[in-house]
Amino acid sequence: MKTYLPPKFIAERDDSRCIRCEVCVNQCTFDVHSYDTEDDEIRSREENCVGCHRCVVFCPTQALTVRRSPLDYRENYNWRPEIIEDIIKQSETGGMLLTGMGTDKCYPIYWDHLVLNASQVTNPSIDPLREPMELTTYLGRKLDRVELGSAGLKTELAPQVKLELPVMFSALSYGAVSLNVQESLARAATEMGTLWNTGEGGLHPKLYRYGDNTTVQVASGRFGVHAQYLDIARVVEIKIGQGAKPGIGGHLPGEKVSVEVARIRMIPRGTDALSPAPQHDIYSIEDLAQLVYALKEATDYAKPVGVKIAAVHNSAAIASGMVRAGADIIVLDGLRGATGATPKIIRDNVGIPIELALASVDDRLRQEGIRNQASIVIAGGIRNSGDVAKAIALGADAVYIGTAALVALGCTICQQCHTGKCAWGICTSDLRLTKRVNPDIGARRLSNLLRGWSLELKDILGGMGINALESLRGNRLHLRGVGLTDTELEILGVRMAGR
Amino acid sequence: MFKERPSEISVSSLTGESDMTKVDARALSHRELNARLRELVSSGVQRIELHNVYGQRYIGTDLDKPVKIDIFGTPGNDLGAFMDGPGITVHGNAQDGCGNTMDNGEIVIHGHAGDILGLSARGGKIFVKEDVGYRAGIHMKEYQDKKPTVIIGGTAQDFFGEYMAGGILVLLGLNLKEGEGHTANFIGTGMHGGVIYMRGEVQEFQLGKEVGVAELNENDYLTLEKLIGEFTCHFDCAAQEILKCRFTKLFPLHLRPYGRLYAY
Numbered sequence: 001m002k003t004y005l006p007p008k009f010i011a012e013r014d015d016s017r018c019i020r021c022e023v024c025v026n027q028c029t030f031d032v033h034s035y036d037t038e039d040d041e042i043r044s045r046e047e048n049c050v051g052c053h054r055c056v057v058f059c060p061t062q063a064l065t066v067r068r069s070p071l072d073y074r075e076n077y078n079w080r081p082e083i084i085e086d087i088i089k090q091s092e093t094g095g096m097l098l099t100g101m102g103t104d105k106c107y108p109i110y111w112d113h114l115v116l117n118a119s120q121v122t123n124p125s126i127d128p129l130r131e132p133m134e135l136t137t138y139l140g141r142k143l144d145r146v147e148l149g150s151a152g153l154k155t156e157l158a159p160q161v162k163l164e165l166p167v168m169f170s171a172l173s174y175g176a177v178s179l180n181v182q183e184s185l186a187r188a189a190t191e192m193g194t195l196w197n198t199g200e201g202g203l204h205p206k207l208y209r210y211g212d213n214t215t216v217q218v219a220s221g222r223f224g225v226h227a228q229y230l231d232i233a234r235v236v237e238i239k240i241g242q243g244a245k246p247g248i249g250g251h252l253p254g255e256k257v258s259v260e261v262a263r264i265r266m267i268p269r270g271t272d273a274l275s276p277a278p279q280h281d282i283y284s285i286e287d288l289a290q291l292v293y294a295l296k297e298a299t300d301y302a303k304p305v306g307v308k309i310a311a312v313h314n315s316a317a318i319a320s321g322m323v324r325a326g327a328d329i330i331v332l333d334g335l336r337g338a339t340g341a342t343p344k345i346i347r348d349n350v351g352i353p354i355e356l357a358l359a360s361v362d363d364r365l366r367q368e369g370i371r372n373q374a375s376i377v378i379a380g381g382i383r384n385s386g387d388v389a390k391a392i393a394l395g396a397d398a399v400y401i402g403t404a405a406l407v408a409l410g411c412t413i414c415q416q417c418h419t420g421k422c423a424w425g426i427c428t429s430d431l432r433l434t435k436r437v438n439p440d441i442g443a444r445r446l447s448n449l450l451r452g453w454s455l456e457l458k459d460i461l462g463g464m465g466i467n468a469l470e471s472l473r474g475n476r477l478h479l480r481g482v483g484l485t486d487t488e489l490e491i492l493g494v495r496m497a498g499r
Numbered sequence: 500m501f502k503e504r505p506s507e508i509s510v511s512s513l514t515g516e517s518d519m520t521k522v523d524a525r526a527l528s529h530r531e532l533n534a535r536l537r538e539l540v541s542s543g544v545q546r547i548e549l550h551n552v553y554g555q556r557y558i559g560t561d562l563d564k565p566v567k568i569d570i571f572g573t574p575g576n577d578l579g580a581f582m583d584g585p586g587i588t589v590h591g592n593a594q595d596g597c598g599n600t601m602d603n604g605e606i607v608i609h610g611h612a613g614d615i616l617g618l619s620a621r622g623g624k625i626f627v628k629e630d631v632g633y634r635a636g637i638h639m640k641e642y643q644d645k646k647p648t649v650i651i652g653g654t655a656q657d658f659f660g661e662y663m664a665g666g667i668l669v670l671l672g673l674n675l676k677e678g679e680g681h682t683a684n685f686i687g688t689g690m691h692g693g694v695i696y697m698r699g700e701v702q703e704f705q706l707g708k709e710v711g712v713a714e715l716n717e718n719d720y721l722t723l724e725k726l727i728g729e730f731t732c733h734f735d736c737a738a739q740e741i742l743k744c745r746f747t748k749l750f751p752l753h754l755r756p757y758g759r760l761y762a763y
Contacts, residue, residue, distance in 0.1 A: 095762035222600045222619035222638070227563050227583045254755050266621055266642040267664065271692060272755050276662055280618050280637050281577075281596050290556065290576055294599065297533050297557040298581045343761075418761075 004088045009049040010069050017063035018042060024055035024064060029421040029433060052414035054423035086344070096345070100417025100427065102244055102338035102381060102403060103348045109336075110355035110488070111387045114394075115497060117478045119465035126467055128458035134468035135457055137163040137398050139235070140304040141328040142372040158328060159304050161234055163398060164193030165454045166469060167388060169446075170379050170402030171217055171239065171308075173199025175252050175261040175273070176340035176417070177406075178434035179206065181426050184409060184442025186210035191443065192450045197400070200224075200239060200275060201252075202264040208232050215306070218295065220249060221275035223265040227298070235329065236295050237306040238288070240279065243337020243380040246310030246351045249277035250341065256420050258429050285321035292326040304328035304375075311335065311357030311380070312350075316364035323365060323374045330374050331400065332357050337380030338403045340427050341418035354380045355394065359492045362395025362474060371474075385456035394492065395474040408449045409442050520544045525551035529575065533557060540566050540585075554594070559587050559604075576613075579606050582623070595632065598625050601647070607733050611653070620647035620666065628734045629653040629674065634661050639693060641665030650730045659683045660749070661707075664692040669726055671698045671741060686710065687749050695749040696723055698741070711752045719748055 011032060020040060024033040030048045033055060035041075049066060056064045071081045086097055119125040126133070141158035148154060169185045176199065183206065185196040190213045197215040202224020207214070211232035218225050219239040230236060241247060252261070252273040262269040282288050288307065295305050306329030307322045309315065315332060322330050334354025339347070358378050365371040378391055379400035391399050403413065410424040417427035425436025457469070466472055480497035481489045489496055520539055524532050532555050539547055540562055549558070552572030559568060563583040570589045579587055580599035592610035601620040608625070614632035617625050622645035630653035637658070639647045647666035653674045660668045672681055680700055687695060688707030695710075696719070706712070715723070724742065731738040 089762045093762035095760055098761040222621075225581070225600055225619075226602050226621070227561070227581060230581065266645075267640055268642070268692070270754075271664070274638075274662065274664065274689075274691070276638065276689075280615055280634060280662075281599060290596070293529075294557050294560060294577045294580045297529070297560045300537065300561060301530070 001092055003092055005047070005085055005092075006071060007047040007049065007069050008071075009046060009051045009066050011044040011046050011049055011055070012065045012067070013042060013044065014063045014065075017061040019061055019063075021060060023058050023060060027054045027058050027423060029054075029423040030416075050414045050416045051412075052416065052423050053412050096343045098341055098418045099344040099347060099415055100338075100340055100342070100419075101413055101415045102336045104415070105348050107335060107353060109381070110353060110484075110492065111381075111383075111390050113482050113484050113488075114355075114390045114479050114492070114494065115482060116386070116389060116393070116460060116464070117480070118463040123465045125465050126462040128455075128462040131462075131467060133458040133461055134470070135165045135454060137166040137469065139163065139329050139375040139377070139397060141374060144372065159302055161195070161304055162193070163195065165450060165457065166392060166396075166398035167382075167450060167453060168194050168215070168377070168398055168400050169196040169405050170400040171197040171199035171215075171237070171242075172402060172406075173201030173217075173340075174204055174264050175201040175256055175429060177427055178425065178429060178437065179204055179260070180434050180437040180439050180442065181406075181409060182207060183439040184437060184446055185405065186213065187439060187443035188446030188450065189213040191447050192454075194450065195234060197237065201261070202266065203229050203232065204260075204264050217308075218291075219275055220277070220279045221273060223267065223273060223275075226266070230295065230298050233299075233303060235304050235306055236299060237308055237329070237331065238279075238291055238295070238327075239308045240282070240288075241310035241312075241333070242308070242339060243310045243333035243335055243351055243354070244339035245342040245346050246312055247277065248343070248346055250275045250339075256429050261429055285325050288322065288327075289325035296326070306331055306377070308333060308379075310337070310350075311352050311354055313352060315352070315357045316360040319361040319376075320364055320368055320370070323370050327374050329377055329397075330361070331377045331379060332361060333400075334378065334380030339417070354378050355391075356488075356491050358391065358394050358396055363493060366474075385453040385460070388453065389457060389460045389472065390479060392469060392472050393475055393478045395476075397473065404449070405446055408445045409437055518544075519546040519548065521548045521550060523551055524549050524555060524572070525553065527555065529555040529557050533560065536562065536568070540564050559585050565604075579604065582606075592629075593627075598623065598647075598649075601625075603645070609734070612651075614656075616651075617647060617649045617666075620649075621645050622647055624729075625649045626730055626733050627651045627653070631655045634658040636660045636663055636666070636668040636695075638662040638664060639666040639668070641693065648726065650726055652730065652734065654681050655683050657684045658686075658688055660687045660690055660693070660695045661685070662689040662691075663687060663695070663751070666693045667722065667726070668693070668695045669697075669723070669730075670695070671727075671730070673698075673736075673741065675699065681705070687751070690749075690751040691754055692751055694719075697747045697749065698744050699747070700745070701747050701749075706749065709752055710749050713748045713750060715746050715748050719746075 032048045138160045140160040146155040189196040200217045200219035215235040216233035254270045307327040308331035311332045311334045335351040375397035377398045378396045382399045422428040425433040476493045479494040482497045546567045548569045550571045554575040556575035558574045559579040562585045566585045568587045577596040582604045583602040586605040589608045593608045593612040595613035598617040601623045604623045606625045608627045611629040612627045612631045616635040619638045633656040650669040687710035
């Protein structure tokens, strides 16, 4: 069938600069560039271009420019080019539209409507270069009360995890991303004193040594979950849902279940690895409690057990149930959360913005007097340290970053993760491509990112006259809203700027 | 929910024979009982008898040694969850989630078992003398030499073998009367791996749309003979009588059920 899809990008080559080195030909995984030996010319099949800019970055003579093709359909606010193209794709395949990363739709980003405070005259700011600043965060259940005896603390504390900064790497499963990506994450997390997360694809033995900085996931497919996996981990996280696909399961298509992926997920090679929508043993808060405690028993009560949900309409009530079910950490993944593959219609239409979910969950747990019983971690669209500071002020204990970490490794958010052809070698299991991420360099890039954010967070705190992140946590007086309605301000629990 | 009981309750363990330890579980919470089990197993005890078990959950979870545990009473949900090695015999009924995500070991139940028996199990064997609840064998999967195996003497409720991705499920229906069939519907819904053997006839409307029906071949009979041999050893009945009856083999029609679902 002839496709009616127009090319989305134009790849322009400055012939006076092109030296026919074929780097673009070799770097492109979508078969855009090819070398014609007879004419000594490099040609481009622009209809294949996804705009990932791999060729542009690697062209040694800057001969290439990739830009959006001006899709000059007749202007129509309702029938925009993307909507037309989606219909074309479906009429040619008869399938659900699949995509990668988080939603690119223009839902309000509340971080951009919140501003932070700073000290002026009446309270001194602190210079973080000269004075110690504390970003240390402890995740885990905090007891209602502790007792001191003559020999120190009499009460036995619930297991805690110490983070040097309140930023962790989101769940990125082996199979979705490559081992090199996971190793980069694990090494950076270890170096910077934070955690990375296995996702539900199991844990490669090569990464066992980073166990103290590893969160392992237990999800509906239970892939690669075994005694050693639970033993090695620092935190065990039950995954109920994720922001990019709330309420639906997922599956790793058989094509991506390579020998190695099969070994780590503990399934036969080439079979679809199904993660069903619900966990078969969880139909209620009581059932969730059962799995939480099964995992606590399996790890001898030595590790915090977290539960991750997608932020949805009644998140606050669910979060209350999660805490009462024994979760030590609750993770909320918002509307803008990303993934390696999700039906587009779900990604772009289901769930609520993380800022609103966080504010309402934090409020609800405070009202019920159980906020101390679990740490709150949020995920889904944290882009910089400003977002982190605002999240902490809204009530989060820590944040997860996924997309930001992948961007540090080269990702340009071209949203082709689901194809398994990632030219940057990130979201693929093709061994020819995975070596494009070098764990030495990857770990350094990620550590650098976290270091930069740490410095900025300290600067933000210092400016407020605070010397410990703990003093900002849940302190919404340090936030003001701009361009928000009364209802939005009420849900966020912040005053309008100027008030 | 799950309030821990006061710790002053003492563990009354009556040590009997030298290689066998008896534990009275009457007043113990699941946490106390499992802590006691861990302690005994790490001290090298090979055989444990648990008496007066009243619904304590997670018994045998986190045990990775081939210890033998005999349970008298009714163990609670998630018996042997994540278990890797022990052999558990229940002299009574088991509840829901027995063998949840089990890796290795054996559970023998001299009675009925509840829902989601063997959920997501990757290895080990479960024998149930009587009936089981809904969704038995759900999402079991196999891996290399690991092949979870569940053999049920009685009958099962709906969604038997749902989402099954590997392993062997056997349903014997020994307690069905003459002319009576299994009543489960939606058998093998979403099945994409493994095999189900059912003793007696099963009607097409009872099956999930992903399931095919086949005659047993020689290998199937060899597998069944071996498994039923083990079953009859556990429950003291005659293997030959069981094997005389006709069996039906159910298998997944597609290993890649989600091949043509998406547009890229």
